[in-house]
Amino acid sequence: VSRRDPAPAIYFLSDYGTADEFVGVVHAVLHRRAPGVPVIDLSHRIPPYDVAAGSAMLARCAPDLGAGVVLAVVDPGVGTDRRAVAVRVGGGGTDPAVPTAARPTWLVGPDNGLLAEAVAVLGGATGAIELGPVRPAPPGGPGPQRVAGRGPTFDGRDVLAPAAAHLALGGDPHLLGAPVDPLALVTEPAGRSLPEVRLLSTPGGTEVVTTVTAVDRFGNVQLALATRILDEVGLRPGGTAEVAVVHGPGRAVPVRRVVAFAELAEGELGLLIDSSGWPALVFDRASAAQALGLG
Amino acid sequence: VSRRDPAPAIYFLSDYGTADEFVGVVHAVLHRRAPGVPVIDLSHRIPPYDVAAGSAMLARCAPDLGAGVVLAVVDPGVGTDRRAVAVRVGGGGTDPAVPTAARPTWLVGPDNGLLAEAVAVLGGATGAIELGPVRPAPPGGPGPQRVAGRGPTFDGRDVLAPAAAHLALGGDPHLLGAPVDPLALVTEPAGRSLPEVRLLSTPGGTEVVTTVTAVDRFGNVQLALATRILDEVGLRPGGTAEVAVVHGPGRAVPVRRVVAFAELAEGELGLLIDSSGWPALVFDRASAAQALGLG
Amino acid sequence: VSRRDPAPAIYFLSDYGTADEFVGVVHAVLHRRAPGVPVIDLSHRIPPYDVAAGSAMLARCAPDLGAGVVLAVVDPGVGTDRRAVAVRVGGGGTDPAVPTAARPTWLVGPDNGLLAEAVAVLGGATGAIELGPVRPAPPGGPGPQRVAGRGPTFDGRDVLAPAAAHLALGGDPHLLGAPVDPLALVTEPAGRSLPEVRLLSTPGGTEVVTTVTAVDRFGNVQLALATRILDEVGLRPGGTAEVAVVHGPGRAVPVRRVVAFAELAEGELGLLIDSSGWPALVFDRASAAQALGLG
Numbered sequence: 111v112s113r114r115d116p117a118p119a120i121y122f123l124s125d126y127g128t129a130d131e132f133v134g135v136v137h138a139v140l141h142r143r144a145p146g147v148p149v150i151d152l153s154h155r156i157p158p159y160d161v162a163a164g165s166a167m168l169a170r171c172a173p174d175l176g177a178g179v180v181l182a183v184v185d186p187g188v189g190t191d192r193r194a195v196a197v198r199v200g201g202g203g204t205d206p207a208v209p210t211a212a213r214p215t216w217l218v219g220p221d222n223g224l225l226a227e228a229v230a231v232l233g234g235a236t237g238a239i240e241l242g243p244v245r246p247a248p249p250g251g252p253g254p255q256r257v258a259g260r261g262p263t264f265d266g267r268d269v270l271a272p273a274a275a276h277l278a279l280g281g282d283p284h285l286l287g288a289p290v291d292p293l294a295l296v297t298e299p300a301g302r303s304l305p306e307v308r309l310l311s312t313p314g315g316t317e318v319v320t321t322v323t324a325v326d327r328f329g330n331v332q333l334a335l336a337t338r339i340l341d342e343v344g345l346r347p348g349g350t351a352e353v354a355v356v357h358g359p360g361r362a363v364p365v366r367r368v369v370a371f372a373e374l375a376e377g378e379l380g381l382l383i384d385s386s387g388w389p390a391l392v393f394d395r396a397s398a399a400q401a402l403g404l405g
Numbered sequence: 406v407s408r409r410d411p412a413p414a415i416y417f418l419s420d421y422g423t424a425d426e427f428v429g430v431v432h433a434v435l436h437r438r439a440p441g442v443p444v445i446d447l448s449h450r451i452p453p454y455d456v457a458a459g460s461a462m463l464a465r466c467a468p469d470l471g472a473g474v475v476l477a478v479v480d481p482g483v484g485t486d487r488r489a490v491a492v493r494v495g496g497g498g499t500d501p502a503v504p505t506a507a508r509p510t511w512l513v514g515p516d517n518g519l520l521a522e523a524v525a526v527l528g529g530a531t532g533a534i535e536l537g538p539v540r541p542a543p544p545g546g547p548g549p550q551r552v553a554g555r556g557p558t559f560d561g562r563d564v565l566a567p568a569a570a571h572l573a574l575g576g577d578p579h580l581l582g583a584p585v586d587p588l589a590l591v592t593e594p595a596g597r598s599l600p601e602v603r604l605l606s607t608p609g610g611t612e613v614v615t616t617v618t619a620v621d622r623f624g625n626v627q628l629a630l631a632t633r634i635l636d637e638v639g640l641r642p643g644g645t646a647e648v649a650v651v652h653g654p655g656r657a658v659p660v661r662r663v664v665a666f667a668e669l670a671e672g673e674l675g676l677l678i679d680s681s682g683w684p685a686l687v688f689d690r691a692s693a694a695q696a697l698g699l700g
Numbered sequence: 701v702s703r704r705d706p707a708p709a710i711y712f713l714s715d716y717g718t719a720d721e722f723v724g725v726v727h728a729v730l731h732r733r734a735p736g737v738p739v740i741d742l743s744h745r746i747p748p749y750d751v752a753a754g755s756a757m758l759a760r761c762a763p764d765l766g767a768g769v770v771l772a773v774v775d776p777g778v779g780t781d782r783r784a785v786a787v788r789v790g791g792g793g794t795d796p797a798v799p800t801a802a803r804p805t806w807l808v809g810p811d812n813g814l815l816a817e818a819v820a821v822l823g824g825a826t827g828a829i830e831l832g833p834v835r836p837a838p839p840g841g842p843g844p845q846r847v848a849g850r851g852p853t854f855d856g857r858d859v860l861a862p863a864a865a866h867l868a869l870g871g872d873p874h875l876l877g878a879p880v881d882p883l884a885l886v887t888e889p890a891g892r893s894l895p896e897v898r899l900l901s902t903p904g905g906t907e908v909v910t911t912v913t914a915v916d917r918f919g920n921v922q923l924a925l926a927t928r929i930l931d932e933v934g935l936r937p938g939g940t941a942e943v944a945v946v947h948g949p950g951r952a953v954p955v956r957r958v959v960a961f962a963e964l965a966e967g968e969l970g971l972l973i974d975s976s977g978w979p980a981l982v983f984d985r986a987s988a989a990q991a992l993g994l995g
Contacts, residue, residue, distance in 0.1 A: 121429070127917035128718065128744075130917050131743050132916075133741075134713075134742035137741070138711065138740055138765050139764055141740060141766060145738075146707075148440075150429060150432045151429055152429035152433075153426050153429055154423075155423055158917060158918055171430055174430045174433045174434055176436060186961075186985050212437070257763065257977075259973075260973070260977040261959070261974045261975050262959065263961065263972065263975045267975065324425075326427075327424055327425050327453060328453055337554065369484065370483070370558070371558065372482060382556055383554075384555075384556045385555055385557075385558045385559030387552075412735060412736075416724070443731055443735075445724060445728055445731060446727070448718065448719065448720060448721050448723075450719040465721055469729060471728060619720075621722075622719055632849065664779065664851070665779025666776075666778065667777060677851055678849075678850070679853055680853045680857065682851070690776050
């Protein structure tokens with residue numbers, strides 16, 4: 111494999127948005143503690159508190175991430191006794207062509223299910239550390255810090271970024287806290303009801319119900335449906351079926367499985383395997399989500 | 406010239422938006438393939454599919470870009486047989502004070518007109534490569550790749566970023582695909598009807614019709630009008646005329662040519678040469694676009 | 701102190717937004733003039749022209765910034781005779797645990813009050829330079845430049861970024877312009893009327909009127925109220941009072957002082973010391989600003 115694999119990076123995802131200073135301040139902390147380590151922003155526009163959406167996005171990104179540390183913050187429980195953790199991965203990953211050394215080694219975030227899907231994509235957890243109690247100033251050292259007079263509501267800055275920087279530099283994880291059993295980590299975000307979509311009139315006659323994982327900027331609607339299910343119900347490229355949004359306003363809409371957006375006529379709904387490898391409902395140059403009354 | 410000119414950078418523009426993970430994933434690919442090469446985001450909020458807006462923005466940026474590679478993705482035809490190309494530039498540029506070595510050498514993107522205006526600003530194309538057929542995994546190597554099971558809808562990640570990284574490292578362009586005649590490149594984005602503006606009652610009496618190139622965050626309305634035309638119709642700083650939006654809701658509005666925003670009274674419409682060197686309709690600390698019913 | 705302190709960075713804040721190319725072009729200029737110096741974006745979504753909001757955000761960021769230069773641009777007076785300045789700081793700072801060498805040394809921006817609060821947080825001004833008259837091309841050299849044919853409306857690109865790059869490289873500040881008396885700098889942004897909030901029925905019986913400094917993405921409402929005032933009126937954690945927005949639509953609402961969001965019941969308004977050390981009105985996982993009819 112001729113791919114050059116780089117020095118580690120920190121891959122950063124959050125629900126901080128871009129209107130406030132939160133993302134910039136975390137970058138400042140990372141730069142001060144791990145100068146020279148590139149920080150790559152995945153997205154900071156996860157809807158506020160939406161752990162499930164963050165988890166799904168992180169899983170979509172995971173196959174493309176290189177060596178280093180994932181820092182993820184969607185943390186409605188900040189300030190409670192929910193744990194902050196660093197999870198070590200190092201398994202096979204989904205793409206056997208990518209050597210293990212070229213993948214992230216640690217994921218750092220709240221233990222609320224946010225990391226779980228990406229951990230699975232990256233081969234599963236081989237260890238975990240509970241990030242230790244926050245120490246007061248003086249700042250410095252590997253672990254969390256809290257400057258006197260500031261509230262405990264910004265663990266991204268005070269706890270998670272210092273830990274990510276420490277791990278990105280190859281620091282000893284045991285300086286960050288005590289080991290915890292990876293099997294005891296939260297595996298699923300607390301309940302969020304995802305919109306459901308029903309696939310009807312498939313060539314094989316089988317009806318399939320699935321959930322919507324994501325709606326992107328272009329209005330493409332990603333479904334939580336293994337591609338092989340499409341084969342099992344006979345819906346191959348060129349084949350047709352119908353789609354209905356459960357509890358949605360509209361009736362069943364014809365859909366055709368295609369490979370590229372441009373195969374679709376104007377106003378025709380398509381189902382294609384998207385760039386993450388999941389089936390998605392799409393229009394050509396228009397929003398399927400809007401047409402279906404979703405997000 | 407005492408300007409220090411740097412190692413190459415990759416200058417990245419797209420219509421990916423910032424709510425999804427697309428920009429972050431492209432950064433991850435660039436970092437893995439060209440570690441240490443800075444990636445500078447120009448903007449990712451080109452309106453979806455709006456090749457003309459992307460082309461105009463890229464042209465506005467071009468005079469300020471340094472050595473390296475431009476990566477531009479506004480690509481409604483992804484997945485069709487539209488070509489992906491790398492275009493080599495190396496001519497004189499518009500600013501003779503900037504040595505050629507300090508300018509971008511390659512522009513990478515879909516061959517749909519997106520690159521054309523910037524290519525012209527950077528001195529014209531001196532060569533082009535059609536980015537070769539996408540190879541399946543194993544990943545690595547200079548060119549495009551597609552991981553098994555993922556759809557062909559994200560050429561920014563799979564085709565264009567790998568090519569940009571390869572060129573930024575000084576790699577052999579012929580490893581990316583076959584040469585194509587630069588004269589055969591698409592020179593204009595497929596039709597988008599830009600709003601038209603009419604300039605009336607000029608000092609010289611001549612009427613001028615032009616189009617709107619861009620509306621910025623502050624509501625300034627940039628016009629596709631060479632500055633010398635203003636001189637030809639006698640509209641020099643201090644002079645006045647009227648402006649009407651063609652097919653717009655309102656009537657002709659008085660306008661005064663100024664040099665700085667602050668010369669304008671509250672509610673007074675101005676025409677100034679903007680920071681890109683184009684005439685723009687402006688208010689002082691208010692949105693001209695809103696007042697004129699544009700954008 | 702074991703914190704590694706890095707090579708200098710440039711910390712960049714503006715009201716340029718992210719839809720246009722302005723931020724990207726400034727990054728390009730910084731990269732060309734100070735290659736290898738990291739540029740950290742604090743935020744570019746300060747409301748257009750809102751110097752007071754920019755000033756407050758910069759002050760909130762200041763304690764977390766490392767060595768280097770702050771570049772701040774919220775500049776409604778661009779093109780007028782308002783000064784552009786570089787302000788040197790080097791005093792004690794608010795956090796005695798952070799050595800002076802690990803703090804920003806210069807702040808660069810318009811002299812309109814934007815820098816004043818951050819200058820104070822960073823220990824006060826010990827010197828200032830008025831950025832000299834803009835020279836025409838040829839570009840290069842330490843100071844401002846203007847390419848022929850472009851208007852004087854983008855000092856971020858033409859004046860402030862070149863100065864920030866020069867200072868970040870340790871260049872001689874006197875090459876940028878003449879010294880000015882730091883005591884003559886503008887200390888307060890020109891008037892913006894901030895929403896006012898009244899704190900009633902405090903345990904101590906005293907009524908307090910304060911202003912809203914910021915509303916963040918989560919709807920948390922930061923107040924310009926020293927924490928010790930809360931102690932003085934007897935409002936300690938667990939204590940209750942009432943809140944009313946002056947000139948607001950609603951009536952006084954009960955509020956309870958808490959330490960973490962999660963102590964609050966659904967729909968219960970809390971007052972907590974936020975991550976910047978200021979009191980803020982909050983809900984748990986909902987927008988206090990929306991409930992109170994603010995921003």
